[in-house]
Amino acid sequence: MEVMEQINDFSDERNKSWCVHCGEWIGNVKISRDHVPSKSLVLKPYPENLPVVLICETCNGKFSPDEEYLSAFLSCVLTGSTKPDIQKIPRAKRILQNSQKLRARIEKSKTEYKTIGGDTQTIWKPEYDRIKRVIVKNARGHAYFEYGEPMLEEPSHVSTVPLDSLTEQERNEFETVDFGGLFPEVGSRMMTRVLTGQDLSDGWIMVQDGVYRYSVVQQGRILVRSVLCEYLATEVFWNY
Numbered sequence: 197m198e199v200m201e202q203i204n205d206f207s208d209e210r211n212k213s214w215c216v217h218c219g220e221w222i223g224n225v226k227i228s229r230d231h232v233p234s235k236s237l238v239l240k241p242y243p244e245n246l247p248v249v250l251i252c253e254t255c256n257g258k259f260s261p262d263e264e265y266l267s268a269f270l271s272c273v274l275t276g277s278t279k280p281d282i283q284k285i286p287r288a289k290r291i292l293q294n295s296q297k298l299r300a301r302i303e304k305s306k307t308e309y310k311t312i313g314g315d316t317q318t319i320w321k322p323e324y325d326r327i328k329r330v331i332v333k334n335a336r337g338h339a340y341f342e343y344g345e346p347m348l349e350e351p352s353h354v355s356t357v358p359l360d361s362l363t364e365q366e367r368n369e370f371e372t373v374d375f376g377g378l379f380p381e382v383g384s385r386m387m388t389r390v391l392t393g394q395d396l397s398d399g400w401i402m403v404q405d406g407v408y409r410y411s412v413v414q415q416g417r418i419l420v421r422s423v424l425c426e427y428l429a430t431e432v433f434w435n436y
């Protein structure tokens with residue numbers, strides 16, 4: 197069992213009054229505990245003490261269909277098929293079985309072609325809007341959890357690409373977590389991680405090996421990166 201240790205947080209006190217997604221003051225609305233990353237993006241058994249942020253119930257409910265889509269889509273790509281029974285991500289089996297419509301949509305996004313050498317190659321075209329919503333949601337959660345920064349604005353940039361589509365140089369840049377020689381703000385979770393090495397590997401926060409890792413750097417801007425299933429590389433940033 198992988199254990200993520202709970203890190204006491206000091207930054208919550210300052211900013212916990214708003215839902216980081218809609219900006220609603222959470223004293224006014226029903227709130228719910230939202231895991232970041234979304235539980236749908238990690239596998240059972242879940243890591244203990246998954247980071248949690250408080251958001252409003254309305255926002256929390258809105259993300260579920262997109263989260264299910266991303267989980268199913270990732271699994272289909274990794275499996276090379278939309279057949280429920282052979283899915284590499286167990287949750288995707290249930291999602292695809294329960295929704296013929298979703299399965300058909302993902303199947304439609306698949307193109308197979310023959311290479312000159314005669315091999316069959318498969319290209320999957322994701323529904324970027326749906327993936328983007330989940331990625332931005334998690335990026336907001338990560339930024340808030342690690343630095344106590346509610347990033348209510350639209351991000352300046354969002355990208356999601358397969359990790360292996362990056363050139364060697366791009367890959368190196370992506371993997372490098374550069375705090376610019378500056379320590380994160382005293383009292384932030386990120387500072388605690390830097391001091392204790394908690395769940396950290398080369399600056400990446402390891403949520404579940406081979407399944408989900410992320411990094412957050414606050415330096416002139418907030419930059420959040422994540423890697424899903426060691427397949428999908430995501431990057432979100434907000435310029436100030």
Ligand SMILES: [Zn+2]
Nearest residue numbers: 215218252255
């Ligand atoms: Zn909200």
